[in-house]
Amino acid sequence: MYGKGKFCPQGQSGDCLTLGDLSKILASSRDYDELKQAWVGWRTTSKPMREKFVRFVELANEGAGEFGFRDLGDLWKTRYDMPPDEFEKELNRLWEQVRPLYEQLHCYTRTQLAKKYGSDKVPTGKPIPAHLLGNMWSQDFANIFDLLAPEEKSAFDVTGILREKKIDERGVVRQAEAFFVSLGLDPLPDTFWERSMFTKPRDREVVCHASAWDIDWLDDLRIKMCIEINAEDFTTVHHELGHNYYQRAYKHQSALFADSANDGFHEALGDTIALSVTPAYFVKIGYLDKLPADSLNPLMQRALDKIAFLPFGLLVDQWRFDVFSGRVTPDQYNAHWWKLRTKYQGVAPPIARSEKDFDPGAKYHVAANVPYTRYFLATILQFQLHRALCEVAGHEGPLHTCSIYNNKEAGKRLNDMMEMGLSKPWPDALEALTGQRQMDATAIIDYFQPLLDWLKEQNKDAVCGW
């Protein structure tokens, strides 16, 4: 239902829009009503999931119960080597560490959007209309960078560079692979190049949502993705290859241990590498002739991706934990979704929603029942791993300027951790690489400190919060 979902503005087939088409409108249009139509339109596709999801929750809980868990949410929470209640506290601790950073970014973003769309549409002190942030789920603000850039000229335009260099879809994957190889890891096998899906097929419907696979738990590694030549997908390719490299590193572990230390590690790996995609790295690989002038723009770009994601990364499973546990009943599914969207993200729907809608199902991971807390953890972990690897690599200067490209020692530390797989509790794996046994958001704050200072200055006369 999710993969086939289409919105037909005229109600007829022929001009129907896929999620890809609608996402492009969300990313590039600056017309309030056109954005609203695309946003609302995609959410017509998830309405029919509602009834089935209610039944699905019953069945999933029945299955979890037979395994001895209170509900499916508890089953998910027990994958972190601590009791479920303690894990919830841990999530809250991490969120409180990063919340001030998100609130500063939210405040500045709202001010800029009010300048663009008018303060009648984006009022001070209220949640931001969810369709104005450049992404179907407001889960990152990267696509409205042009409205938020600290300096006028983009100092580091990855999309522009890729297009100018005429890098194609395979070329993007080759470049990402080259980064891993520069760390001393082996190239991907020939079968990866033969069997992966890099572009959207013309002859059939597929789920374009990017994913990575290890088909035989040995060497048959593949990615499935509909690559577009832009900065977002450049990062996503690194993310997916991170999965493949992790999978290959732990293939000698027994089946029970052939996985990452916890699922946040799996999601963090490739993103950790992508944090090393800096202007200096682009110079090293010949994509840029010289370092662009010092600017906050690249850091802002990164923040619109990472900081903006944190509340969404947390709330998707907060919603599901409440649903699976029965704390929230089907007659409140949508209302509770929006309660959390507002509480954590500070966004609001552009038109009234009701219990006829099923907005959670408009997100892949809910429709496909993929746990989501891993992405929240990964966003925090990747900075912690990055900071540790940069120390190993002997980096000096601000954390956001570090690239571990070509550093074999950092590569070895990374690989040693990946080879452990799931054979030890995750604090052991974390300690092996970082020396720390606790997940820690101070690295993400270190990384963005120069931007945080700048945001506070911009917001000094604004009324923040919602």
Ligand SMILES: [Zn+2]
């Ligand atoms: Zn992933």
